[in-house]
Structures are given as C-alpha cells and as structure tokens.
Amino acid sequence: MQRSKIAGIGYYVPKNVYTNTDLSRFMETSDEWIQERTGIKERRFADRLGETTTTMGIEAAKIAIERAGITAQDVDFIIFATLSPDYYFPGCGVLLQREMKMKEIGALDIRNQCSGFVYALSVADQFIKTGMYKNILVVGSEKHSFAMDFETRSRNVSVIFGDGAGAVVLQPTQKEGQGILSTHLHSDGADAELLAMFYPGSNANKWLKDKPGYPDQELGGLFMTAEQLEGGAALPYMDGPAVFKKAVVKFPEVINEALKANNLTAADIDLLVPHQANLRISQYVQQLLGLPDEKVFNNIQKYGNTTAASVPIALCEAWESGKVKEGDLVCLAAFGSGFTWASALIRW
Ligand code: COA
Numbered sequence: 001m002q003r004s005k006i007a008g009i010g011y012y013v014p015k016n017v018y019t020n021t022d023l024s025r026f027m028e029t030s031d032e033w034i035q036e037r038t039g040i041k042e043r044r045f046a047d048r049l050g051e052t053t054t055t056m057g058i059e060a061a062k063i064a065i066e067r068a069g070i071t072a073q074d075v076d077f078i079i080f081a082t083l084s085p086d087y088y089f090p091g092c093g094v095l096l097q098r099e100m101k102m103k104e105i106g107a108l109d110i111r112n113q114c115s116g117f118v119y120a121l122s123v124a125d126q127f128i129k130t131g132m133y134k135n136i137l138v139v140g141s142e143k144h145s146f147a148m149d150f151e152t153r154s155r156n157v158s159v160i161f162g163d164g165a166g167a168v169v170l171q172p173t174q175k176e177g178q179g180i181l182s183t184h185l186h187s188d189g190a191d192a193e194l195l196a197m198f199y200p201g202s203n204a205n206k207w208l209k210d211k212p213g214y215p216d217q218e219l220g221g222l223f224m225t226a227e228q229l230e231g232g233a234a235l236p237y238m239d240g241p242a243v244f245k246k247a248v249v250k251f252p253e254v255i256n257e258a259l260k261a262n263n264l265t266a267a268d269i270d271l272l273v274p275h276q277a278n279l280r281i282s283q284y285v286q287q288l289l290g291l292p293d294e295k296v297f298n299n300i301q302k303y304g305n306t307t308a309a310s311v312p313i314a315l316c317e318a319w320e321s322g323k324v325k326e327g328d329l330v331c332l333a334a335f336g337s338g339f340t341w342a343s344a345l346i347r348w
Pocket residue numbers: 028029030033034037038114155156157159160238239240241242243244247277278305335336337
C-alpha cells in the first residue's frame with residue numbers, strides 16, 4: 001500500500017517573548033508557581049494587530065513547502081487545524097490558500113484543539129494512501145493571546161498557552177518501510193465542557209434565555225449578551241486537575257495502541273514527540289513507558305502550550321536539531337479538549 005511521508009516541515013513563532021515574571025505584571029502569579037506546575041518558563045505572543053493564526057500558519061507553511069522541494073502552486077490540498085481562527089467563519093484554510101496564491105484546491109479546517117494536528121495528519125495520510133492527492137499541506141496554528149484574559153481570575157488558563165504555528169507537507173513515498181505507519185484517533189465527549197469556550201456559539205440561546213438583555217422574540221437569538229461579554233463569558237474555561245487526570249491515562253493508552261498495531265514496543269521508539277500540554281504530563285508518560293530523557297522531546301519551557309501547533313513545532317525543532325534521522329521511529333501523541341486524543345507512528 002502507498003504510504004505517506006513528511007517531505008517538508010517548518011515552524012514559526014512570534015518574536016515577542018513573555019516570561020513568567022512578565023505575566024506577573026498582569027495577574028497574581030509567579031515564576032516559581034508556573035515552572036513547578038507546568039515546566040513553562042516563557043511563551044511567545046503574536047503582534048496584536050499584524051499577526052493572525054493564518055499569517056503565522058503561512059510562515060510555517062512557506063518553510064515546509066520549500067523543504068519539500070515544491071512550490072505553493074504544487075500543493076493539491078490544505079488541512080488547517082486551529083481552535084483560534086481569524087474569523088468565526090470561513091476557516092483559515094481558505095485564507096491561507098488566498099494569501100499563498102495557491103490553485104483552487106480543497107481546503108479543510110479541523111476543530112480538534114490540542115489533538116488537531118495529529119487528526120489533520122491522519123486525514124492527510126488517508127488521502128495520500130488512496131492516491132487522491134500528492135502534496136498535502138497540513139498546518140497547525142494558534143493565536144491564543146487575542147482571546148485570553150490576563151487577569152487573576154483566568155490565571156490557571158492564561159499562563160499555560162502560547163502562540164505559534166507548525167506545518168508539514170505530506171507526499172507519497174516509494175521507499176520500503178518509510179512513512180506514516182498508522183494513526184489512531186479517539187474522543188469522549190462526556191467531559192466536553194471541562195475544557196471549552198462556550199461563547200460565541202449556537203447553543204447560546206439555551207444558556208442565555210432568561211438572562212438580562214436576551215431578546216424576547218420567536219426566532220433568532222444572540223451569541224451572547226453585552227452583560228455577559230463584559231463579565232468574561234467569551235473566555236476559555238478549563239478544569240485543570242480533571243484535564244490532567246484524563247491526559248495521563250489517554251496519552252500512554254494511545255501510544256501503546258499505536259505500538260501494538262505495528263508489533264512494536266516502547267523500546268523501539270527513537271523519539272516521542274508529545275503534545276506540549278504540561279511538562280509534568282510528558283514526564284509522567286515518559287516514566288510509564290520507560291523512555292530515557294533523550295527519547296522524549298519537550299519544548300514547552302520556551303513556548304507554553306500552543307495547542308494545534310505544538311506537535312509540528314516540537315517535531316520541527318527536533319528534526320532541525322538532528323534528533324530525527326532517516327530510519328528513526330517517531331511517535332506523535334496528543335490529548336486535548338473534547339476530550340480528543342490521537343497518536344501517529346512514523347518511520348522517518
Ligand atoms: N499562579 C498562581 N496560582 C495559581 C495559578 C497561577 N497561574 N493558577 C491557579 N492557581 C492557584 C489556584 O487558584 C488554586 O488556589 P487555591 O488553592 O487557593 O484555590 C491553586 O493554585 C491550585 O489550583 P489547581 O487548579 O488545583 O492547580 P493544579 O495544581 O491543578 O495546577 C494546572 C493547575 C492548570 C497547571 C494543572 O491542573 C494542569 O496543568 N492541568 C492540565 C492542563 C492542561 O494540560 N491543559 C491543556 C490540555 S491540552
């Protein structure tokens with residue numbers, strides 16, 4: 001069967017660095033608290049006006065496309081994963097298509113939060129395997145900083161997340177044994193509201209009914225009332241401890257599923273690139289799998305949690321620093337809001 005390979009990879013992070021101490025200028029927090037609970041030392045925040053999720057995705061895509069030895073005109077399908085799109089609709093995929101002057105190819109947006117990139121990679125892999133496309137651009141990009149609240153009430157969320165983008169070009173490979181060996185996708189919506197942003201959304205009518213300012217009419221409604229907007233209704237919500245407990249179960253589970261599907265064991269992994277949710281989560285997973293430090297790549301210390309961008313940024317940094325070489329077995333794994341979780345095993 002035709003396998004797909006990562007033919008080119010790139011990433012982009014904004015230049016603005018915010019250390020933990022910088023954040024303590026806005027809210028009651030400390031470098032010590034953030035480092036101890038998450039491992040994060042600093043993160044990047046995009047320019048408030050000049051940079052968007054799409055523009056960062058484009059910067060990463062340009063590098064991936066060049067490294068794949070193709071041009072933007074050769075890309076025959078776009079998959080864009082993000083939870084922080086430029087617009088409520090349309091998605092970032094078409095904005096990237098327009099700005100990169102690509103042909104009138106298909107553009108698919110993926111809404112799977114921290115698992116978004118691995119989900120996107122899996123979708124791209126299926127299209128390559130069937131022979132439908134030859135050069136798929138897969139992008140994960142986030143501009144969290146525009147929607148986060150930098151007041152103490154939101155400190156458990158806003159110290160964790162950062163901005164950035166990563167991208168890969170997927171192509172068919174003819175080389176025996178090379179490429180994406182398998183991908184594994186899961187979800188459990190039972191706890192969908194434990195890590196979520198509720199507004200704006202079409203369920204708002206239910207939540208807002210009987211609230212001040214809600215229009216008394218037969219049809220239509222509001223995404224949110226002015227009072228709610230002022231009260232912070234459009235901010236992300238996270239039950240951190242609940243997310244943590246689920247993540248430490250699902251990460252190892254989905255990694256082991258991938259290994260088993262390929263008759264491999266944890267000892268065969270050359271590099272694990274986990275979604276950068278929290279350094280403590282990655283270390284727990286590492287310990288459970290019995291992997292030495294040099295076989296697990298972490299860069300959350302520098303960038304925080306960049307959600308759909310975290311896996312491709314980490315994978316690209318690992319590759320650029322020579323930690324991923326031809327023939328290596330690379331395992332990608334992610335967990336996030338939904339809850340959703342996913343893995344991919346790649347023979348580089
Ligand atoms: N600085 C200082 N104190 C903070 C803080 C911050 N940035 N954020 C929360 N606190 C406080 C809380 O207010 C609470 O205080 P209280 O005991 O007086 O009420 C205390 O710290 C403990 O809060 P809690 O939320 O229980 O902390 P925690 O040990 O669970 O750590 C997280 C919080 C968010 C770091 C941790 O739960 C986590 O990492 N969860 C997973 C999150 C994740 O990975 N999300 C992305 C999924 S892809």
